[in-house]
Amino acid sequence: MSPQGFADKVAFVWRVADKLRGTFKQHEYGSVMLPLLVLHRMDAVLADTKDAVVAKAEGWTDINEGQDYMLKSIAKQRFYNTSPLTFAGMLHDDKNLALHMGGYIRRLSRDAYRVMEAYNLDEKLTRMERAGILYGVVSDFADLDLRPSQVSNEAMGYIFEELLRKFSEMSNETAGEHYTPREVISLMVDLLLTGQTLTDLVENPKPVRTVYDPAAGTGGMLMGALDKIREANHGAVVQVYGQELNDETWAIAQSDLMMQDISPDQMANGNTLTQDRFTTDRFDFILANPPYGVDWKGYARPIKDEHEKLGFHGRFGAGLPRVSDGSLLFLQHMLSKMKPDGSRVGIVLSGSPLFSGQAGSGESEIRRWILENDWLEGIVALPDQMFYNTGISTYVWILTNRKDDPSLGLVRLIDGRESGSKMRKSLGDKRKELTPDAIADLVRLYGGAMGEFADDPRVRVLPREEFGFQRITVERPTKDEDGRPILKRGKPVADASLRDQENVPLPAGFFDLDESQREQVLIESAEKHLAEEIHPYVPDAWIDHKKTKLGVEIPFTRQFYVYEPPRPVEEIAAEIKDLEGQIQQWMAGLGL
Structure with a gap:
């Protein structure tokens, strides 16, 4: 046509x-x-x-x-x-x-x-x-x-x-629940099709690729991936699979597949987190834009049962996030669908999964599990006001269980917050868009982050240990009236009112060590911190190593913070003096 x-x-x-x-x-x-x-x-x-x-x-x-x-x-x-x-x-x-x-x-x-x-x-x-x-x-x-x-x-x-797309934009007050803007899908798929992945796709005369979306909505991501893969290689055989909870939205996605003679069995209906319809399947590309901040308390029992009874033999072995946000449940589910010989995963998340949860919490443990396995390849920050029903900051995470050699042990961060263009007419909360040139630029930065664009101010490439820390508990002794430490069995009694906690960065190469080496390295690192950073001010402090917890968070914006010095005092004073002069002139004009 x-x-x-x-x-x-x-x-x-x-x-x-x-x-x-x-x-x-x-x-x-x-x-x-x-x-x-x-x-x-x-x-x-x-x-x-x-x-x-x-x-x-x-x-x-x-x-x-x-x-x-x-x-x-x-x-x-x-x-x-x-x-x-x-x-x-x-x-x-x-x-x-x-x-x-x-x-x-x-x-x-x-x-x-x-x-x-x-x-x-x-x-x-x-x-x-x-x-x-x-x-x-x-x-x-x-x-x-x-x-x-x-x-x-x-x-x-x-x-x-x-x-x-046109009807979804018309209904922008609810579109964000089921519809991801086309340019975001384009960016995600292009990020998945980088490096050797794209080379293998292009060089194979008739490659077969499977694509899966566990929060399929109207199927936009699946169709976007299908189109991009076929565009890269017209001989590609692309099989798409998805699952969607909302009945009418599922019907739309199912209709799209029917229009293209794709089996209805490949678009399932139901709650992915409690009723996985593809339990034994594994896929080449797994991508999703799961709902942000959705409470999963109402169906928590089967999820908790799977976590407790199956552990890492199930989908949620790494941990459970707070019930107010199930985003990291979707991410764990997606990672469970990776093929042993290599898959690529793309997911859109809000800022919360980057840092929510203290050391030892479900969120922190999930992030730690991902970094320990060296699955996190990179994160791209999107401009705000990109979605129809929310203006919050969002991030595209790219994960894989088959990193190329230069990427091993490293995580690339790309700051695309200033890449958005203002739309002539807003659609609900969507006031910005990514132009094709902006998408190409972000993909170029991402692909070249390990080499030619490593020095670009919008790029950071960091060892995975950079995002981990040990949360140490610093104790001080309880003292008697004469200021002497009170002892019990020859050891000072800790004063709970003086107890403090501090974060100590993980040593380089920590995730490459085995468990026995890790424990010793953590103690040495903590004691070094105690001697150099605490004892000069509090000589009688000590660390209770039994209370130490490992934590992982990804403070994305901190990595791109640029200090702006305050304006000189003389400049501010001169401005105030000018303003005072203007005010006096206005008052004189009023006869005051």
Whole structure:
């Protein structure tokens, strides 16, 4: 399909949507137009085999598994419809159009009907019928040529995704829950396809790559990855998989796959954290934009059970974050899906997972586990105001279990906070965007962080130990009236009121040591800190090493902090004097 033909079909549906005005709110338009588009496309795809399917299914009331397989074979599709009606044919009885459409939908094959049911289309058809707009909307759709001979599966996917984007932006007050801006997806996928990963993809004549999103939303990340991989190598076979909790959002993602003849089994419905639908699967690329700060208290029991009973044989062995934010649960789940021979993981997170939780907390232990395994390759800070329903700072984490040699033991940080361009028209909280040039620049910095761009002020490459510390407990003795330490069994008794805690940086190469070496190195490092930093001021202090805890946090912004000296006192004084003179002139003008 030509670009003009693609644009014409998108514009056509967009114009039809205008008929919903007054009956539906703008944020509801997509939930009406998208399922109608899917229904019309299915009708067009099934047209050639329609009569054969209807004839074969005549008299069948409850279609069993064998019959379902047979009808799909006759339809030569992953779905079928046993209704003798067609999308256009239903218009011949305008007084019973809603009734006929409901029956037509219920005669779809099981998987296809489940998708349409999740859209809750029956209720919307009733609303349109009562408002007197149903016939006009459906008849307009019937004029849209979606035959496979005119619109390929790939082109249909592009049309669907473009409409989804436009409707999502129209409903910006809720879009952020399910829709990630396209430019963020583009950046994430480009970051995943760097270095040897891209080289292997390009040089292989027919590579097979699997992509997985455990918080798939409307499927935008999966489709973005699929398109980018095919763009890099037209011979690539890309298999996408996802899971989504929200029923209607799942239906949208499932519809997009159906439009491109992708198996419905590859888009699961349900809570990824409690009902993993891909328990034994591993993937080449794993990417997600999980919900920020979502409370998981309501379904905590199965997660805690998996943590306690399975440990590292399950998904959450490293630890559990606070119940007010499940982001790091998603990250652990994603890391459990890596292939032993190498996968790449990309996830969008808020600032909280970088540093929330004290030493020894679930969050800190999860970060420590990631660094100990040397999986964190890099983090890119995004501009604020990039998403539809939040203006908070966000970060793209890139992780892999197959780092190249120059990256071993190191973490690259890229500061892209100033890379955003202001939009001419804001969409909810989204007021900034990343242009293609900005994306290319960030990817260039990321890829060259270990070499040619290592000295760029927006780049930091740090050893992983830089983010770890030991939280030591410093004790001081309880003293008697004469100021002498009180002893018990020959040792001074600690005064709890004078107890203090300090963070001591981890020694270089700490994560490369075995457990026995680590303990000794920590004690030596802590005692050195005591002698050099504490004893000069508090000579009787000591460290209770039994209370020491390891902590990990990633203070991203601190790494890029640039000290700005205060203005000279003389300059400030001169400015104040000028302001006083102006005020006196104003007062004189008022006759005061």
